[in-house]
Structure formats: C-alpha cells, structure tokens
Amino acid sequence: MPSAILEIRDVSCALGGRPVLRHIDLNVEEGETVVLLGRSGSGKTTLLKTVNGLVPASAGEVRFEGRAATLWDPVRMRRRMGYVIQDAGLFPHWTVEANIGLVPRLEEWEPARVAARVELLLEAVGLAPAEFRHRYPRQLSGGERQRVGIARALGADPPLLLFDEPFASLDPITRFELQRQFVELRRTVRKTALFVTHDVREALMLATRIALLRDGALELVATPPEFRNAGTPEARAFLAGIEEDGRPK
Amino acid sequence: MNGSLAPEILSLSLQHLRLVGITIAIAVALALPAAVLLARRPAARRWVLGLANIAQTVPSLALFGFLLPLIGIGEHTAILALSLYALLPILRSTLTGILGVDPSVRESAMAMGMTPRQILWQVELPLAVPSIVAGLRIATVTTIGTATIAAFIGAGGLGVFLVRGIAMMDKQALLAGALPAAAMALLADEGLEWIERRLSPA
Numbered sequence: 001m002p003s004a005i006l007e008i009r010d011v012s013c014a015l016g017g018r019p020v021l022r023h024i025d026l027n028v029e030e031g032e033t034v035v036l037l038g039r040s041g042s043g044k045t046t047l048l049k050t051v052n053g054l055v056p057a058s059a060g061e062v063r064f065e066g067r068a069a070t071l072w073d074p075v076r077m078r079r080r081m082g083y084v085i086q087d088a089g090l091f092p093h094w095t096v097e098a099n100i101g102l103v104p105r106l107e108e109w110e111p112a113r114v115a116a117r118v119e120l121l122l123e124a125v126g127l128a129p130a131e132f133r134h135r136y137p138r139q140l141s142g143g144e145r146q147r148v149g150i151a152r153a154l155g156a157d158p159p160l161l162l163f164d165e166p167f168a169s170l171d172p173i174t175r176f177e178l179q180r181q182f183v184e185l186r187r188t189v190r191k192t193a194l195f196v197t198h199d200v201r202e203a204l205m206l207a208t209r210i211a212l213l214r215d216g217a218l219e220l221v222a223t224p225p226e227f228r229n230a231g232t233p234e235a236r237a238f239l240a241g242i243e244e245d246g247r248p249k
Numbered sequence: 250m251n252g253s254l255a256p257e258i259l260s261l262s263l264q265h266l267r268l269v270g271i272t273i274a275i276a277v278a279l280a281l282p283a284a285v286l287l288a289r290r291p292a293a294r295r296w297v298l299g300l301a302n303i304a305q306t307v308p309s310l311a312l313f314g315f316l317l318p319l320i321g322i323g324e325h326t327a328i329l330a331l332s333l334y335a336l337l338p339i340l341r342s343t344l345t346g347i348l349g350v351d352p353s354v355r356e357s358a359m360a361m362g363m364t365p366r367q368i369l370w371q372v373e374l375p376l377a378v379p380s381i382v383a384g385l386r387i388a389t390v391t392t393i394g395t396a397t398i399a400a401f402i403g404a405g406g407l408g409v410f411l412v413r414g415i416a417m418m419d420k421q422a423l424l425a426g427a428l429p430a431a432a433m434a435l436l437a438d439e440g441l442e443w444i445e446r447r448l449s450p451a
Contacts, residue, residue, distance in 0.1 A: 078360055
C-alpha cells in the first residue's frame with residue numbers, strides 16, 4: 001500500500017463560532033489527485049486551508065509526510081506544498097520569471113539553477129520561455145496567469161500541490177484546455193494533489209478519487225466511476241446537473 | 250529683480266530647503282515604521298489616526314506658539330512642528346498602500362512559505378511604494394508652504410522675506426519670499442509625481 005503524504009484525521013473547524021468542518025477523515029496517497037467537491041459554503045476551501053495552516057483546525061490532526069502539522073515549522077511546510085488559487089495571486093510587481101522562481105529563491109537555490117527551473121516549468125505549462133519570462137502578470141491573459149500560477153506552485157518540486165478552484169474564473173474553452181493540460185502534466189511529473197472545485201465535470205475528469213463535502217462533512221469518498229453510480233443525495237444532486245445537458249464524460 | 254536681493258534669496262532658499270529636507274526626513278523615519286506596526290493592529294490604528302487628525306487641525310501658527318515656551322525659539326521648534334504636520338499624510342498613505350495589497354496576493358505569499366518579514370519587504374512595501382510617494386508628495390508640498398511661517402519663530406528660510414514684507418509693507422520683499430517658495434513647491438510636486446508614475450507597478 002502506498003504511503004499517505006497527507007493524513008487528515010477527525011478534523012473539525014469552527015469560524016466565528018459557526019462549525020465549518022465536522023470530523024473530516026481523509027488520506028491522500030502518493031500520486032493521487034483527490035478532488036474536494038462541494039457547493040459554495042460546503043467547507044472545501046476551508047479544508048484545503050487547514051492543510052497548509054492558513055486556517056487552524058479547532059480539533060483533530062493534520063499529518064504531512066508522516067509528521068503532525070503542528071510539529072512542522074509552518075514556513076518550511078508550506079514551501080513543500082504548492083498552492084494555486086482562483087485568481088492566481090501572482091505578484092503584480094514581479095515578472096513571470098520572478099514569480100515562478102519564488103520558492104527556489106526562498107530556498108536559496110543558485111541563480112543559474114533557478115533560471116533553468118523556470119525555463120523547464122514554463123515549457124511544462126505550455127508557455128514559450130523566451131516570450132513569457134520577462135512579462136508582468138498584467139500583460140497575461142487569464143489562462144496564461146493560471147498557467148504561471150501552476151508553474152509557480154511547482155517551483156521547488158513540492159511533494160504536494162493544493163489547488164483552490166484554479167480554473168473557476170476562466171472561459172469554458174480555456175478552462176478545458178487547462179484541464180487537459182493538467183491531466184497531461186500529471187502524467188509527466190507524477191504529482192500528488194488536493195484539488196478544490198464545485199464543478200462535477202472537472203472532478204470526474206481530473207480526480208483519481210472524489211471527496212464529496214456537504215455542510216462541512218464528508219458525504220462520500222469515491223473513484224470517478226464509483227461516483228457516477230453513487231446513490232447519496234448530494235452526489236445525485238451534482239450528477240443531475242450534468243445529465244440534463246449531456247452524458248458525463 | 251533687485252540685484253542686492255539675489256544673494257539673500259539664494260541663501261534663504263537653501264535654508265528653506267534644509268528646513269524642509271530635515272522635516273521630511275524625520276517625518277518619513279517616524280511614519281514608515283509606525284505605518285508598518287499599525288497595519289497589523291486595527292484597534293491601535295484607529296486611535297493613532299484619530300489623534301494625528303486632531304493634531305493636524307491645530308493651526309500651524311498656534312502650534313509654533315505652544316511649542317515656543319517648551320523648546321524655545323529657532324530651527325528646532327520649527328522642525329518639530331513641521332514634522333508633526335508632515336507625519337500624517339505619509340502615515341496615512343503608507344497604511345493605505347499596505348492595506349490595499351490584493352488579499353489573494355498576500356494569501357499566496359503566505360501559502361508559498363514566505364515569512365511575515367519577507368512578505369513585508371518583498372511584497373507589501375514594494376506594492377505600497379506609489380501610495381507612499383503620493384503621501385510624500387503631499388507632505389513635501391505642504392511643508393514647503395508651511396515652513397514660511399517658521400520665520401515668525403526665528404527659524405529662517407524664505408519666510409524671513411514675508412515677515413519683513415508684511416512688517417514694512419514691502420511688496421518686493423513679499424515677492425522675493427513667495428515666488429521662490431511657490432516655484433520650489435511646484436518643482437517638488439512635479440518631480441514627485443513623475444517618480445510616483447514611474448514606480449506604479451500596474
């Protein structure tokens with residue numbers, strides 16, 4: 001059995017007195033893409049943020065690489081977890097190159113090694129290095145910004161990637177392109193990922209396993225084929241949404 | 250212009266510049282660290298900005314008057330009072346700049362494993378620079394004007410001409426003080442505006 005990079009054990013979380021997460025148990029094994037699926041307010045983003053410590057869990061334990069998150073230096077731990085959010089959150093005053101090289105620089109890599117890494121990552125996400133490395137985020141389209149965001153998350157080759165609805169604000173065509181590239185990228189770099197989305201098609205396309213959240217609790221953890229046949233209420237609600245306009249892919 | 254006034258205009262202008270330069274340097278040295286500290290403390294921020302606002306409403310001539318018995322006549326008193334006035338715009342604009350950083354940018358910085366210090370120096374302050382310069386510009390232009398009043402408490406500068414012009418009803422002396430001060434303010438305004446534009450990241 002492969003070892004779990006990430007173990008979420010009985011994690012609960014309350015924000016401002018309101019329970020947001022209830023007793024979540026979830027493991028992410030090496031090489032998996034676990035998609036956290038749920039509607040707005042289901043707690044999926046909060047769960048992602050308890051993993052890298054942006055939101056503290058009120059109860060339970062998160063373990064990363066076999067060690068309790070509370071024993072990690074948060075800065076060191078986060079540098080081993082790539083992070084991509086919806087609006088990419090690129091640094092507007094830095095070039096693409098500087099953005100992607102952030103974690104390697106923080107880790108004090110040699111400049112030549114950082115430059116080589118940036119070039120490799122730009123190619124991996126489908127952006128020509130010569131054309132893009134010196135651009136600023138404002139000179140990029142939404143899809144290009146997200147690609148740079150993904151390249152930045154891969155910066156120092158972290159063992160775990162966290163995605164918070166990275167493609168949600170893209171137009172459908174660009175979104176599909178990036179989703180395809182995500183699958184492609186995963187085949188080549190074999191990354192482990194925890195991926196938040198409210199889009200069931202995206203979940204079915206990208207996930208090795210889907211973890212379905214409802215009102216802060218896990219309703220179901222299933223592979224995409226299992227999910228398509230799942231009978232739980234929230235799973236059926238999500239599936240109903242795509243059966244109306246065509247077969248699930 | 251009267252040839253005999255020229256050397257005096259030059260020396261008083263230099264004195265005026267010195268007064269403004271020292272004042273702005275002190276105000277920046279106090280306002281920047283204060284803004285950095287207050288950016289993370291909303292409760293303290295309200296108090297400090299409130300107090301600074303009240304201080305700002307005291308007329309400058311009155312403030313000079315209050316300070317006179319405490320630290321006496323001369324340049325020190327003027328610089329202290331002028332720094333108090335210059336402080337607020339710089340403090341406020343620096344705070345605006347830091348607090349105005351896109352939350353998603355700050356969130357990624359933290360999530361990528363930057364330390365709070367790295368976030369401050371590499372992300373928040375660089376992104377706040379245009380705003381800081383905007384505050385600096387307001388403070389500088391205001392100080393150039395207000396510094397003319399410092400002559401009333403013996404601090405020198407171009408205000409010396411104004412004091413003399415008013416006392417002796419000498420139009421030429423008034424112009425000798427007012428025109429260089431206005432020119433200086435315009436130049437500072439233009440120059441800092443140019444820098445502000447150059448430094449805008451987006």
